[in-house]
Structure formats: C-alpha cells, structure tokens
Amino acid sequence: MKIYFIQSTPYDSSGGLVKKSRLYFVGLAPAILAALVDDWEFEVCLETIEPVDFDSDADIIAVSGMGHAIIRSIEIAKAFSARGKTVVMGGYMASLMPEEALKYCNSVVIGDAEEVFPQLLADYRNGCMKSRYYMPLAKLSYPLPRYELLTAKKIGNFLPVQAGRGCPHSCSFCSVACLYRGRYLKRNIDEVMRDIREVKRLGYKRFLLLDDNICSDKAYMRELCGQIKTLKMQWFSQCSIQIADDGELLALVADSGCAALSFGLESISQESLSYMNKGWAKVCDYERQLAKIAAAGIDLSTEMVVGADGDTPESIEQTADFIVLNKIAIPRFYILTPIPGTDFFKETQAQGRIVNEDIYSYNGAQAVHRPLRMTAEELTAAYWKLYLQVFSVWAIIRRTLLKRGFWRAPLKHFFYFYVNLYYRYQIRRGIPPNII
Ligand code: B12
Structure with a gap:
C-alpha cells in the first residue's frame, strides 16, 4: 500500500507556480507521517522543487498546504479525485477550514495527525474511512522522523x-x-x-x-x-x-x-x-x-x-x-x-x-x-x-x-x-x- 504526500507550492503574482531549484527550509510533516505508518510505502513531493506526478500509482494521495498555497492543494486534490484516487488533506489551512477542504477530498485530518493518521489508514483498509479525523494530542511524542525522505531532495x-x-x-x-x-x-x-x-x-x-x-x-x-x-x-x-x-x-x-x-x-x-x-x-x-x-x-x-x-x-x-x-x-x-x-x-x-x-x-x-x-x-x-x-x-x-x-x-x-x-x-x- 502506498501514500503519495504532496506539499504544494503557492502561485506567484503572475499566476505561475513558485518554483525553486532548492527549498532551503523544509517542513517536518511528511517525515513524521511516514514514520507513523512504516508499513506503508511513502513517497514525498515538495512541489516547490519537483513536479507532481499526477499518474502516481499510490493508493492514497495526502495533500498538505500552507497559507495561500492551499488553492494549489485544492487543484491537486481535484485532479487526483478526477482520476478516481482517494485524497486526504491535512495541515494548517485544511484544519482551519475543514468544511471547505472536504468539498475537494475524501477525508480531512484536523490538527495533530499522530493519533489519527494510523487510524485513518486502518479505516481505509477496512473500507470505513471517515470524512474527518480530529484528536488533539494530550502528549506530543512520535517515532524518529524518516529524514531520509527529505535528505534525498534539494534542501538546505x-x-x-x-x-x-x-x-x-x-x-x-x-x-x-x-x-x-x-x-x-x-x-x-x-x-x-x-x-x-x-x-x-x-x-x-x-x-x-x-x-x-x-x-x-x-x-x-x-x-x-x-x-x-x-x-x-x-x-x-x-x-x-x-x-x-x-x-x-x-x-x-x-x-x-x-x-x-x-x-x-x-x-x-x-x-x-x-x-x-x-x-x-x-x-x-x-x-x-x-x-x-x-x-x-x-x-x-x-x-x-x-x-x-x-x-x-x-x-x-x-x-x-x-x-x-x-x-x-x-x-x-x-x-x-x-x-x-x-x-x-x-x-x-x-x-x-x-x-x-x-x-x-x-x-x-x-x-x-x-x-x-x-x-x-x-x-x-x-x-x-x-x-x-x-x-x-x-x-x-x-x-x-x-x-x-x-x-x-x-x-x-x-x-x-x-x-x-x-x-x-x-x-x-x-x-x-x-x-x-
Ligand atoms: C517550515 C515552514 C515553512 C517552510 C517550508 C515550506 C514547505 N513547502 O515545505 C517555508 C519557510 C518555506 C514556509 C513557507 C510558507 N509558510 Co510556513 N511554516 C513552516 C513552519 C515554521 C514549520 C512547519 C512544520 O514542519 N511544522 C511541524 C509539523 C510537524 O507540523 P505540521 O506541519 O502542522 O504537521 C502536522 C499536522 O498539521 C499534520 N499534517 C500536516 N500536513 C498534513 C497533510 C496530511 C494529508 C495529513 C493527513 C496530515 C498533515 O501532520 C503533522 C503531524 O501532526 C510552520 C510553523 C508551525 N508552527 O508549524 C509555518 C507555517 C506552516 N507556514 C505558514 C505560512 C503562511 C507559510 C507561507 C504561506 C508564508 C507566506 N506568506 O508566503 C509559505 C508557503 C510556502 C509553501 N511552499 O507552501 C503558516 C501556515 C498558516 C496557515 N493558515 O496555513 C505557519 C503555521 C506559520 C504561522 N505561524 O502562521 N513555511
């Protein structure tokens, strides 16, 4: 079973995608999510520095988005949904407006994913994935992040x-x-x-x-x-x-x-x-x-x-x-x-x-x-x-x-x-x- 995680990139003022040869600062979410579900194959796309593979063979497309990059996340979610893929969204923007995000994907993780992401995947396997998952953590702890998913990329x-x-x-x-x-x-x-x-x-x-x-x-x-x-x-x-x-x-x-x-x-x-x-x-x-x-x-x-x-x-x-x-x-x-x-x-x-x-x-x-x-x-x-x-x-x-x-x-x-x-x-x- 495979997850394709995409961190979208924002649009610039002329309507093009912001693209860089190197993303000096990277977020930690994909490395943590991958570590939580190590029985799943996990592929990461940082769209600022690499193209999204819309032909991905992944079972689940996991889309994150910061601030105004959410509009790109939504487009990505729509494109994969049109291809019949199961799309899950998470991160700050989807968490702050889950109803809006749900218009474009199958399920939203609101806030911390440590407890609920493994649950979501288990539900998916059992054919009973819910539309939203929300479980604020009482204690912040997670396995060693899978940094190798980030170090293979052009980062700082x-x-x-x-x-x-x-x-x-x-x-x-x-x-x-x-x-x-x-x-x-x-x-x-x-x-x-x-x-x-x-x-x-x-x-x-x-x-x-x-x-x-x-x-x-x-x-x-x-x-x-x-x-x-x-x-x-x-x-x-x-x-x-x-x-x-x-x-x-x-x-x-x-x-x-x-x-x-x-x-x-x-x-x-x-x-x-x-x-x-x-x-x-x-x-x-x-x-x-x-x-x-x-x-x-x-x-x-x-x-x-x-x-x-x-x-x-x-x-x-x-x-x-x-x-x-x-x-x-x-x-x-x-x-x-x-x-x-x-x-x-x-x-x-x-x-x-x-x-x-x-x-x-x-x-x-x-x-x-x-x-x-x-x-x-x-x-x-x-x-x-x-x-x-x-x-x-x-x-x-x-x-x-x-x-x-x-x-x-x-x-x-x-x-x-x-x-x-x-x-x-x-x-x-x-x-x-x-x-x-
Ligand atoms: C590193 C970082 C960046 C980096 C890396 C961006 C990248 N493309 O990877 C840089 C410096 C480039 C950056 C840029 C921007 N950022 Co920034 N960034 C951060 C920062 C400091 C850390 C992120 C992080 O790793 N956190 C730790 C991880 C573990 O937490 P997390 O991301 O929330 O992930 C957890 C859950 O949310 C969940 N999760 C996250 N995504 C997903 C996806 C799925 C599918 C699932 C299931 C779960 C899930 O899983 C994680 C574990 O629980 C945060 C501050 C913060 N407090 O998080 C701001 C923050 C995320 N950024 C923010 C913003 C606004 C931006 C910009 C839009 C700024 C701007 N105006 O240009 C740009 C957008 C760039 C882009 N490409 O999208 C805001 C987001 C607010 C919002 N409402 O969305 C934050 C919260 C800062 C703030 N205080 O306002 N950012």
Whole structure:
C-alpha cells in the first residue's frame, strides 16, 4: 500500500507556480507521517522543487498546504479525485477550514495527525474511512522522523527538529493560536535529542528547532540547551523577544550553538499590538531587547505585520527606520490578513471590513480588509514601499555590513548581504521574501 504526500507550492503574482531549484527550509510533516505508518510505502513531493506526478500509482494521495498555497492543494486534490484516487488533506489551512477542504477530498485530518493518521489508514483498509479525523494530542511524542525522505531532495544544509507544538498565547490573527487555542505541548527532551543526534548522524551540522515559542519554558530550555551544547552543532529557531530579559538564559542559548533567532515583533505601534491581542509585547522595550540579543552573538530575524488598526501609512514608513536602525539582518513583513478560521477573520467579517471575499487570493502581500486608519489600497501601497525602503542597497549595507562585530565574522555578514540582495531581486519582481 502506498501514500503519495504532496506539499504544494503557492502561485506567484503572475499566476505561475513558485518554483525553486532548492527549498532551503523544509517542513517536518511528511517525515513524521511516514514514520507513523512504516508499513506503508511513502513517497514525498515538495512541489516547490519537483513536479507532481499526477499518474502516481499510490493508493492514497495526502495533500498538505500552507497559507495561500492551499488553492494549489485544492487543484491537486481535484485532479487526483478526477482520476478516481482517494485524497486526504491535512495541515494548517485544511484544519482551519475543514468544511471547505472536504468539498475537494475524501477525508480531512484536523490538527495533530499522530493519533489519527494510523487510524485513518486502518479505516481505509477496512473500507470505513471517515470524512474527518480530529484528536488533539494530550502528549506530543512520535517515532524518529524518516529524514531520509527529505535528505534525498534539494534542501538546505540543515534539517528540522521539533521541540514544541502550539502556543501559549492567543494573538487573534495567528493560525497557530487559533488552531491550538492556548495548548502548547513540549516533547520530552530525550526524544528531541534523539532527533538532533540523528540529524548529526546524517552528516548535518545545523538544525532548525521548530517551536513557536521556544523560550517560554525556561527550565525546559536550560536543560535542552545544556544537552544541545554537547553536540557542538549550530541551530536556529524563533521565540518571543522577552528572552532578552533573562541574561543567563540568553547566554546559555547562545553558548549552545544558537546562531539566529526569529522574533514575531509584529508592529512598532503598541496600539496595533493591543488590537491583535498581543499587548503583552512592549514596543518601548524592543530596541533594548534586540540590542541585548545581538550582543549575545545571536543574529536577528524579524517577522512583522502591517495594517492593524493602530497603523497609518506614516507608521508603516517609520517601520523601515526601525528595521535599519536596529540592523535586522533578515526582516520579513506581511500584510495583516484575516485567514479563514482565525478570530481576526471572524471579527473583520462581522464588522463588514473584508474588501476581498476570495479567500484563496489571500497571500499576505495584498490587503484584503479595510484597516481603521487607511484604505486597503493605501495599505498595499505602504507595504510594498516599506519593502523597497528596507531592501534599498544602502539599507541592506547598513543592516548587514556596517555593524559592530563585522570583523569578527566577515563571511557571515557577506552571506546575509547576499541573501538580502536575492530578496531585493525577488521583491522587485513582486515576490515577498517570505513566500518560500
Ligand atoms: C517550515 C515552514 C515553512 C517552510 C517550508 C515550506 C514547505 N513547502 O515545505 C517555508 C519557510 C518555506 C514556509 C513557507 C510558507 N509558510 Co510556513 N511554516 C513552516 C513552519 C515554521 C514549520 C512547519 C512544520 O514542519 N511544522 C511541524 C509539523 C510537524 O507540523 P505540521 O506541519 O502542522 O504537521 C502536522 C499536522 O498539521 C499534520 N499534517 C500536516 N500536513 C498534513 C497533510 C496530511 C494529508 C495529513 C493527513 C496530515 C498533515 O501532520 C503533522 C503531524 O501532526 C510552520 C510553523 C508551525 N508552527 O508549524 C509555518 C507555517 C506552516 N507556514 C505558514 C505560512 C503562511 C507559510 C507561507 C504561506 C508564508 C507566506 N506568506 O508566503 C509559505 C508557503 C510556502 C509553501 N511552499 O507552501 C503558516 C501556515 C498558516 C496557515 N493558515 O496555513 C505557519 C503555521 C506559520 C504561522 N505561524 O502562521 N513555511
């Protein structure tokens, strides 16, 4: 029996599929799903770097999709259904709008698949597969992911390892918060270390620690960092910026090999943060916190959204100064988008502020709702202007080369410089750097 797992790729602004010669960041879902059902043959297609085989002989077509790539997932699902195949969908988008996904496939797995995916396959074999499977986990644990399914492909020089899943916060726009509703499960440290050791055994010197808030449990993090340090590897992750306020933990994280952290700063307007239910983050502390993290030797990457109700075209323009002044090496921006299934979608819809009802066109690079203090068109224009400002050649030089510590690691800074030039090239073609 065979499963064909497809991670779809999104469409670009000209209607073509986003294709790359290499997908540096890969998701972990296929390697986990394959490990859960090792009596099934499992083939993976990462559509960004390889074509979908519509003539696959698999018994089950398993389709995943992130954000606006879901429209491609649906097309793939339709094409396989038309060929008489059994299609199953899962991942964030299908989980946030299962009724919609079910129009195009035989069954949907909502959220965590660890318990239900083996059950779904057993039901399939017995001819009684249900249309939806939903079993939130009480404990996050799974067998060693089948990394060899990913390493055979053109990916980056690191592999993903998961520490936790879900998030303790409840930011209204966030898919993770709205799917997990405050649930935040951490894996046992021995299990996480088992996976990291495997990544090392496979010849990798780096890993991406997947977790939506890796430093929220300090005792866990201290223990994990102590063990990671012994492996002498390099790692990257994301967490809330409050890590800066615990100097001891910050030093431990850096000392264990953490090279870069990504922070969801979202906005430099405190009012906007409050509108997003993220008032716990304090804009007045950002500059100090970022400086402290950089001084610890950890490179900074940020994720921000523009278009919350406290934002104006002027405040969005000031965001460019903030990014350049704080010398953020990898800054990414999204237009605040009401993703179906999130609280923000429900609120915005109830207020009649959605100006584009075609949920499949929601790509985070085009405004689809009317913020309080500007029109949707003004928001889209301010977003692209922000990107062009932050990625002007002079701004790139200031953020990546003209910084303290340059001479300690010139090659690394030139690497960031190069990555930024590539992003600049993409942006000028209308592709935001976050797209893949
Ligand atoms: C790695 C990653 C990427 C990589 C890899 C993408 C790729 N093509 O493989 C990169 C950086 C390229 C990327 C890009 C994007 N990403 Co991304 N990404 C992630 C990240 C950080 C980790 C994913 C992961 O491995 N998680 C761990 C695994 C184990 O969890 P999981 O994927 O949820 O899978 C579990 C279940 O959902 C289930 N499952 C998943 N798929 C399927 C399919 C089937 C059939 C079944 C049965 C079960 C199943 O099984 C797993 C085990 O339980 C997540 C954040 C997160 N918290 O997960 C964001 C995340 C998934 N990404 C997101 C988004 C929006 C995007 C982009 C659209 C961003 C953009 N605006 O351009 C693009 C889309 C690119 C694309 N090609 O589709 C959102 C999705 C939100 C949503 N509503 O869909 C997330 C949640 C980030 C966030 N906080 O908002 N991403």
